[in-house]
Amino acid sequence: MTKLYHIQISPHFKSPPGTELFSILEQLLPINFIFGAQDGIEADGAIVIDDSADKDAAGVPRISLSSPAEPANKSPQIETEVEFANDPDVPFPFRGRRVNTKLAQVESVLAARPDETVLASSKRGPIWVLSKVGGVKHFRSALPLPHISTEENFNDVFNGECFLEMLVLLQFVREITANTAYQNAPLRAGFIIDDPNLHWPRYGFVDYREIIAHAQKENYHVSFATIPLDTWFTHAATADLFRANSQWLSLLIHGNDHAKKELARNYSEAMRKGLLQQAIQRIKRLERKTNIHVCRVMVPPHGACSDAMLAELSKCGFESACISTGSLRAHNQDKPWTKTLGFFPAEIIQDCPVLPRWGLTSNVKNSLLLAAYLGQPMILRGHHQDLKDGGAVFDEYARFINGLGNVFWSNMTDLSRLSYLWRMEGTTCLVKPLGRSIAFELPNEATKIVIESPESIDNCTWQTTSADGFQRKIMSGEHLLLLKEMGSKILIERAPPSSPCVKASLKPTGVPLILRRLLTEARDRLLVL
Known part of the structure; x- marks a missing residue:
């Protein structure tokens, strides 16, 4: 049984703050927030306001935060350059880095005392400092508690765009819980391109030979989320490329027919089973013809997947799914488990492991740093259009990821098994x-x-x-x-699920869906002309 750590909230707060925030953190971590001193409960750490003293929490790690603004008076977030010190008390992988992130209270800075080490600064001055009193760490931050409304979740305050307020708080909690903290799996990464198939050595702007050359040079792995409907034909030379270069290229599964919201519709249980079994049968046909293993990891088209469909995946032979946090939440808005999305190396939803992934957005490098901090696989996804200038875009991100340390790159089965x-x-x-x-x-x-x-x-x-x-x-x-x-x-x-996926009747794919897929593939291939 993991020890439960008690964190005391200073009575100097005008009212119990961050109710939603504290509720979420208590679900994610072995901590319990208490407001003021409580008989019979010994605090393991304390959160105070504006460096106020608290005799009831003396001798334990503490963090002093800025007075929070009332939710109705919250300032708009402004992008701010933050420089982290090259100091052991700055967490990996932020140590010595300079990042841009959005902050609400950009005016506030700290006057660092002689006994304090500056951990992070904006251009205006220090915003996160540390001192040690009798060997006990005391943090101070110019930032307030992150605010999470009842409509928001953990990922709303800890993402590539804004994360510093939560990072400061999480690092304080890590200090308190260090004696029983879990360690993460090794650094690991992969790239995913949605839609390509084995019909030809190229798919739109994807040139498999060129990708192999880039991956070998910069040391990375690219997985292609292929549509089971496309397995009707395989180009022999293209299959040879995949077999001979499995260290750099692999396949995983992208829906079944690639229909709109294909895995998020309100199907009956029998229809869900039939859809997934058809996808597996088509993939097995491809494997028999090509002698190429396809990872049993599902990437839903457009990220749309219901938790009812996730419940069927493991029963039908899928090892995991790979879906962005935003997509998971968007298609399951009424589910209580969405409140804590984005914290663990993999989410377990309806008994199905779900790995995160991120698009190639302007702040994706921050997302990669946060993934490394949380022990998540660093998985970036794109489409063939993202390679219109060749493989340079993946080369750049691979160099950034490999600069974090010894990174394991592999197919999605291997990454899933490091969760x-x-x-x-x-x-x-x-x-x-x-x-x-x-x-x-x-x-x-x-x-x-x-x-x-x-x-x-x-x-x-x-x-x-x-x-x-x-x-x-x-x-x-x-x-x-x-x-x-x-x-x-x-x-x-x-052990296998107690309710395995029983055989269901398979519904033939309709002509309109087949035509739509053929036209989409033709469009993708013609874009390069």
């Missing part, structure tokens, strides 16, 4: 899978492993497969003794 959190308790390694299958490398000091089911999943049976080929089944929370012959790498898989 987990882990921590050590003595020599026991606790692993929390955020997917149905994960590939985990055991720390050298580990003698036992415990698999912790995510909060959204009931206790279940897991199967581990070690390097010696031996398979072992264990329940969530059960200890598994690690033997030397097992090696350092294990595959952890959850």
Whole structure:
């Protein structure tokens, strides 16, 4: 059982602030916010206002924030250049970087005291500083608490456009919870281009040979989300390119017919099963003809996918889905789980792991930094038009991503299987899978492993497969003794769904959809002429 940390909110706040914010953070982290001193509860940290003293929270980490503006009087956010210090107390990957982000209170700065280290500054002066009192960290910020209305969610205050107020708060919480904090999987990344198929060595502005050359030079991997309807024909030489260059190119699944809101419609359960089974059958046909493995990761057309469809994906043989946070929320607005989207390395929605991805927007580099901070896979997506100037756009982002450290680039199955959190308790390694299958490398000091089911999943049976080929089944929370012959790498898989995807009748694709797809492909190919 993970320790619950209590964070005291200073009584100097005029009223209990950030109700929605605190509710969301309590769902995401092992923390509990308390307002003022409460009998029998010892605070592990404190949030105060304008550096006010609080004798009830002495001797614990604290953060002093600026007075928040009333929601009705909130100023419009203004893009501001922020420079982070090259200091160990600045979190990776922001250390020593200069970024542009939007702030509401750009006028406020701090007068840093001699005992304080400046962690971040705007052009006006310091906005985030740190001092250590008796070895305890005291943060000060010129920024207020991030404000989240009842209509907003976590991602509204922590995204590529605006994030600093939340970053300051999250880093303070990390300081408090450091003794029991989970660690993330290694840095990992991939690019996705939606729509291309294997009908020819080019698809619009996509030239597979050229992409291979760029990927080899700059060290990256490109996955193509291919439409199952398109599997009626395969160009042999194009298939050869994919087979011979699987380190740089791969395929995943993009809907079924690529119809409008194809995975977000109000289908019956039988219709959802039929649609997904047809997609899998078409993909298996492609695999038989080409001897190319297609990742069982679903990219819904236009990001439109209902949670009812997500519930069917795992039952029908899909390992995960890859959908932007904005799209998930847009097509599931009435679902309570949208409040916390954007925090974990992968979301588990209706028992389906969902990996994030981002478009090639002007602030996407900030999104990549936030993904690295949160332990998320850095997945960028585009269409063939984004390559109209060749592969230079991917080269630029690959250099930025590779500059963060040792980054693992691979296909979407491999990235999906790195969705987990882990921590050590003595020599026991606790692993929390955020997917149905994960590939985990055991720390050298580990003698036992415990698999912790995510909060959204009931206790279940897991199967581990070690390097010696031996398979072992264990329940969530059960200890598994690690033997030397097992090696350092294990595959952890959850037992199949209790309600597998039963065979459903398949509805033939209508002529209008086939014509629409053929015309769309013709348009894409003619754009390069």
